Amino acid sequence: MTQTIPTSKFLDGNTIDQLGYGVWxxxxxxxxxxxxxxLKAGYRHIDTAKIYGNEAGVGRAVAASGIAREDLFITTKVWNADQGYEKTIAAAQASLERLGLDYVDLYLIHWLQPKRGTYVDTWKALIQLQKDGKAKSIGVCNFTVEALEELYTETGVRPVINQVETHPYFPQAELRAYEAExxxxxxxxxxxxxxxxxxKDPVLEGIAKKHGASVAQVVIAWHLALGNVVIPKSVTDARIVENFExxxxxxxxxxxxAIATxxxxxxxxxxADPATADFE
Structure with missing residues (x-):
């Protein structure tokens, strides 16, 4: 029996599978x-990015899967060097061509890059891409509360999602509270x-033993319990299935x-800290 994947609803009315597969x-x-x-294991949400250098490979897998496009959720991202309005429009089109798709389900700004000051113009480009049907939904990665607020102040459009480093040692409670609000x-x-x-954390090992699960499964289950969308990565057959389980x-x-402690x-x-990170 196929495991049912929980979904979460975006501000724009679209939905996303809470558990996806990352290819960083x-x-x-x-x-x-x-x-x-x-995809054979049951994932339908795939997360890639221009900088990963594997959009074409993801596209080939999608094309070979035989799964209807509307049953898949594909995310990609505009890289730092491509920020700015016109460059972002061009970068999105190039990503679509590498993926072999007419649209992505989610297009994200990959990093805030605050010193460059291009993220608002980049966000305006994403708004246009959504209007043009090239991206069903739009969001960001590695954005601070202040930057999220600025995007809304400048454009009246909030990102539907913020993808950031998050795990039990760094659960991002303050940021998650703002986002939830x-x-x-x-x-x-x-x-x-x-x-x-x-x-190898003993607290997590204890919880894993209690549930007859692996520590990785406990951590993924924790993300899901908090309402996070989570995209574990593995190239090992058994781990791909284990994570899905x-x-x-x-x-x-x-x-x-216990995990909160x-x-x-x-x-x-x-x-890197998104508030100060600056790289290409």
């Missing part, structure tokens, strides 16, 4: 194979903390409270 750090040819396996969904990248210490793990209030605040962050 996956080479193009590997992405074609891995996405094919993920304004109807913005929260999407977690590096949801497993890029492996390492998190997957997280849908069967139902954490209780005691589990959620793992919050390390700013020290828990692994990657």
């Amino acid at each position: 750090q996956v080479k193009d040819d590997e992405a074609e194979v891995a996405v094919g396996k993920a 304004h109807g913005i969904l929260h999407e977690s990248w590096s949801p497993l903390g890029q492996g390492g210490d998190l997957l 997280s849908l069967k793990v139902a954490l209780d209030a005691e589990d959620i409270e 793992l919050d390390r605040g700013p020290e828990g962050r692994i990657a």
Whole structure:
């Protein structure tokens, strides 16, 4: 029996599968194979980006899957070097051509890049792309509360989602509270903390034992329980299936409270801080 994937509703009325499959750090040819396996496992939400260099591979997997386009949810992102109104329009078209698609379900600004001051113009381009039917929904990655507020002040349009580093050591409680107040969904990248210490944490190991699950499954189930959209990545057959099987793990209030104690605040962050990050 196919596992039912929970969905979340966007501000614009569209919906997104809460559990998706990410392809960060996956080479193009590997992405074609891995996405094919993920689709066979039951995933229908695939998250890629121009900078990942694997949009073409994702597109080939989608084309070969035989799954109706309307049953798939494909996300891609405009990279930092392509920010700005005209460049973003061109970058989106190039992404569509690599993917072999007429539209994406979600198009995102990949990083805030606050020092460059191009994110508002980039956001205006995304609004136009949505009007033109090139992107069903539009959102951002790695945006702060202040920047989210600025986009709305300048354009009257809020992003439907904000994709940021989120895991039990860095749960982004303050940001999630703001997003919830304004109807913005929260999407977690590096949801497993890029492996390492998190997957060996004794608190999580205890919860995993209680549920007869892996630690990774517990962490994914935690994201889902909080209402986060989550996109774990793996190229290993067994892990792709194992992550999908997280849908069967139902954490209780005691589990959620225990995981909340793992919050390390700013020290828990692994990657760059969106408030200061500036790179191409």
